[in-house]
Amino acid sequence: MPDTKITALTALTAADPANDVLPIVDVSDTTMAASGTTKKISINNVLGCSGTATLASATITGDLTVRTNQLIVNSSGVGVGATPSAWSGIGPALQVEQASLLSESSNQLYLTANGYFAGGQWNYINNASADQYYQISGSHVWRSGTGGAGGTAIGWSTLMTLNSTGLGVGVTPSERLHVFSAGSPNVLVEGNAGTYAKYVSKVGAKTWSSGYRSGTLQFEIQEDSTTRFVVANGGNVGVGNISAFGTSAVCVIGIANGTAPTTSPAGMGQLYVEAGALKYRGSSGTVTTIANA
Numbered sequence: 001m002p003d004t005k006i007t008a009l010t011a012l013t014a015a016d017p018a019n020d021v022l023p024i025v026d027v028s029d030t031t032m033a034a035s036g037t038t039k040k041i042s043i044n045n046v047l048g049c050s051g052t053a054t055l056a057s058a059t060i061t062g063d064l065t066v067r068t069n070q071l072i073v074n075s076s077g078v079g080v081g082a083t084p085s086a087w088s089g090i091g092p093a094l095q096v097e098q099a100s101l102l103s104e105s106s107n108q109l110y111l112t113a114n115g116y117f118a119g120g121q122w123n124y125i126n127n128a129s130a131d132q133y134y135q136i137s138g139s140h141v142w143r144s145g146t147g148g149a150g151g152t153a154i155g156w157s158t159l160m161t162l163n164s165t166g167l168g169v170g171v172t173p174s175e176r177l178h179v180f181s182a183g184s185p186n187v188l189v190e191g192n193a194g195t196y197a198k199y200v201s202k203v204g205a206k207t208w209s210s211g212y213r214s215g216t217l218q219f220e221i222q223e224d225s226t227t228r229f230v231v232a233n234g235g236n237v238g239v240g241n242i243s244a245f246g247t248s249a250v251c252v253i254g255i256a257n258g259t260a261p262t263t264s265p266a267g268m269g270q271l272y273v274e275a276g277a278l279k280y281r282g283s284s285g286t287v288t289t290i291a292n293a
Contacts (some may be wrong), residue, residue, distance in 0.1 A: 017043040139163040260287075 012020070021040040029037040048054070064073040070081060076082035142160040166173040171180035230238035236245040240256025255273045261281055264270070270281040276293030278293070 015043050017047070022046065 019042065021042050023038055024041045024046075025036040026039050029034040029039070031037050060073075063069070063075075069079075069083070072079040072083050074084065114185045125136075140162040141158055144157050144159055145158045161172050163173065166176035166178060168174075168178040169180070171178055179283050227241040228239075230236075230240075230242045232238065232245060234245075234249060235251040236249055236254065237252075238245070238254040238256070238260065240254075242254045242256055245252045245254050255271075255277065255278070258272045260272065260279070261270050264283050264284055264285040266280055268283060272279055272281075277289055278291040279287055279289050
């Protein structure tokens with residue numbers, strides 16, 4: 001039908017990409033004419049462009065799958081090695097299966113808050129050198145639970161919070177390391193022999209601490225960071241900042257020089273050391289020297 005107009009031809013609404021063909025002029029073949037030879041080509045060959053396609057822009061309204069499942073783009077988001085599943089209310093999701101997001105130029109792994117570019121600053125892990133570090137902007141919060149619609153914290157329980165102040169376990173930190181539990185606020189710190197471990201607890205406005213160093217357990221308060229009570233090797237007990245109990249001392253109670261009391265509270269007596277002498281003050285105010293210095 002060489003004289004039939006294209007507008008008069010029957011419309012083909014769904015082409016067979018492998019078997020339906022189009023006419024095309026092969027300019028590299030001049031057997032028909034110097035300008036080229038007319039040949040046929042399938043829809044697949046046109047779209048594939050022999051493996052290379054150059055497009056100024058393109059819009060794909062359906063799903064896109066590359067190399068079976070290596071890259072999948074659908075209405076839920078973008079999946080690398082996995083079919084993406086959307087997180088309700090958080091827009092397009094990026095789901096990566098057993099892989100890393102690594103910037104080829106800077107050798108850094110970039111993350112964002114809630115799946116998007118937050119506040120003009122990316123969060124990232126750097127492994128360009130032997131030093132490893134993880135940078136965040138604002139607070140980094142670990143939570144348990146499923147959460148609510150739109151990524152809200154409905155039903156979530158905050159486990160840890162890391163911010164510029166410190167790390168809080170069960171609480172927003174007010175110190176470099178802050179641990180809180182309504183039931184049993186215990187902190188366990190382990191170290192090698194000879195190292196120093198410190199345990200801090202806070203009741204109301206008072207902060208108490210105890211520490212272990214080289215076989216000695218020490219108790220102090222935050223106000224002046226002075227050791228108030230010591231339990232040392234051999235069962236020796238010290239009242240005050242006691243660092244030595246004497247040669248071969250075992251099960252000895254040592255009392256540091258103190259300040260003599262000026263009042264005598266009722267219902268009690270006061271035992272103290274003044275200038276090396278052991279003294280006792282009774283509830284009536286009578287001071288007795290038990291042993292001289």
